[in-house]
Amino acid sequence: MRILEDQHVGTNEEMVRKSLTRTGTIAAALEESLLVGREKEKYDIINLISNQDAHQLTVISVWGMGGLGKTTLVKEVYQSQELSVLFDKRACITVMRPFVLEEVVNSLAMQLDAASSYRKGNFEELAKLLEGKRCLIVLDDLSSIEEWDQLLPKLSKMGNTSQIIVTTREENIAMHCSRKPENIHKLKVLEYKDAFDLFTKKVFKDATNLDNYPGLAEEAKPILKKCNGLPLAIVTIGGFLAKQPKREN
Ligand SMILES: Nc1ncnc2c1ncn2[C@@H]1O[C@H](COP(=O)(O)OP(=O)(O)OP(=O)(O)O)[C@@H](O)[C@H]1O
Ligand SMILES: [Mg+2]
Numbered sequence: 001m002r003i004l005e006d007q008h009v010g011t012n013e014e015m016v017r018k019s020l021t022r023t024g025t026i027a028a029a030l031e032e033s034l035l036v037g038r039e040k041e042k043y044d045i046i047n048l049i050s051n052q053d054a055h056q057l058t059v060i061s062v063w064g065m066g067g068l069g070k071t072t073l074v075k076e077v078y079q080s081q082e083l084s085v086l087f088d089k090r091a092c093i094t095v096m097r098p099f100v101l102e103e104v105v106n107s108l109a110m111q112l113d114a115a116s117s118y119r120k121g122n123f124e125e126l127a128k129l130l131e132g133k134r135c136l137i138v139l140d141d142l143s144s145i146e147e148w149d150q151l152l153p154k155l156s157k158m159g160n161t162s163q164i165i166v167t168t169r170e171e172n173i174a175m176h177c178s179r180k181p182e183n184i185h186k187l188k189v190l191e192y193k194d195a196f197d198l199f200t201k202k203v204f205k206d207a208t209n210l211d212n213y214p215g216l217a218e219e220a221k222p223i224l225k226k227c228n229g230l231p232l233a234i235v236t237i238g239g240f241l242a243k244q245p246k247r248e249n
Helices: 012-032 039-050 070-079 101-112 123-129 145-157 171-178 192-204 216-227 231-242
Strands: 058-063 089-094 135-142 163-168 184-186
Touching (some): 058 171, 070 163, 089 101, 101 135, 101 145, 123 145, 145 171, 163 171, 192 231, 216 231
Parallel strands (some): 058 184, 089 135
16 A cells, blocks of 8 residues: 555556556565575676677586585576576576486476477487577586586587586586686675675564664674675574574563
8 A cells, every 4th residue: 555655646547557566576576585695696697698609609607615505596597587588498407416417418308398309318309409599508516527528518419509507616617617717607605794684584584673683783793703604504593593482672
């Protein structure tokens, strides 16, 4: 109701339209809010992909220690509106261990063309179907150079119009996959304000009014210091504290 009252618009129709638009924006914002911070990183990677030569197979690597949020970030990038309009086909694959080339290629084929006549193991057939199509492929969690070396010939068969995003914990794997330094992105720990934001979101979940906990910022400090900006540590401790009784002041 408040939203409608605040509009100061003429006709009823216009009021309804504006309130709907606003509702859409709020829904989008809520969805977005799953990712805390990382706006710049997300923007930079989307930009990097958008500005690549459309006729060259490009590999962008995101690397950093376990729990930094590589998967979380690249999934956001993968699902972004900005990129979905640029590509004809998309696939997002978590590379499982032990690495089985056949399995990765099969998942890739299913996601890129689920309804195709692709027969298990016949990648050439899929490659033909994808000829001239722009594909965005995420390979999440590569753990060795050998895995990449096995995958690359398959990926190359799909032509040179695809963009690949790789995540890995190891710098040498990132360098091996991407080659060009400008396509290698080292993910850093969260800035303090984002770490605090993530922590309070986890601890208080839906509670909106944190003013009831005036000592929160001080109490959170030593915990966040220990977490050192690592999202996995923050969500784990935050998740634990969420289950504990809270004291309001
Ligand atoms: N920016 C973020 N906003 C909200 N939650 C985050 C963010 N980054 C990471 N997380 C959370 O932290 C945890 C670890 O993140 P994620 O799995 O993406 O790390 P990773 O770098 O891919 O780790 P690994 O190397 O083990 O695959 C997840 O529970 C995820 O939801
Ligand atoms: Mg991961």
